[in-house]
Amino acid sequence: xxxxxIALVSxxxxxxxxxxxITEFALLAPTVMALMLGVFQIGIGMQNYNAMRSIGSDxxxxxxxxxxxxxxLSNDQIxxxxxxxxxxxxxxLESSRLxxxxxxxxxxxxxxxxxxxxxxxxxxxxxxxxxxxDEFPITYRQPLILVKAT
Numbered sequence: 001x002x003x004x005x006i007a008l009v010s011x012x013x014x015x016x017x018x019x020x021x022i023t024e025f026a027l028l029a030p031t032v033m034a035l036m037l038g039v040f041q042i043g044i045g046m047q048n049y050n051a052m053r054s055i056g057s058d059x060x061x062x063x064x065x066x067x068x069x070x071x072x073l074s075n076d077q078i079x080x081x082x083x084x085x086x087x088x089x090x091x092x093l094e095s096s097r098l099x100x101x102x103x104x105x106x107x108x109x110x111x112x113x114x115x116x117x118x119x120x121x122x123x124x125x126x127x128x129x130x131x132x133x134d135e136f137p138i139t140y141r142q143p144l145i146l147v148k149a150t
Contacts, residue, residue: 034128041124041127041128041133048138054091055086059078060142101119103117109145117142118144121138123135124137
């Protein structure tokens, strides 16, 4: 008789599912949250990379127009302009996460031109720090090929 009661209680416990939903949620929630925030993180990275590409185009336009009007810019002037547009609308990159360099190329690819190289590095802020993902830098390089006004 005792064995029958134990079997009956065991069957009731096996069919009892009140706590299973919360247990499954507790097991799967961190993974689902990490996946959702991972997609968000990729979106932030893509937005920042597109901003860097647009900034490179703006700087190229600025330098080309200045050289065509006879105003030769130094690397520092280009870098200053680069920083000033990077931290303002519409790009709004954080100045503390931004590293910029403008260097002159010794032998330009096109004869009778001046070639400079613009490098923009930005550390993407992370939304995944709770799973150990730190900020990561992305880099964009843009050549500037400039023709002096004649």
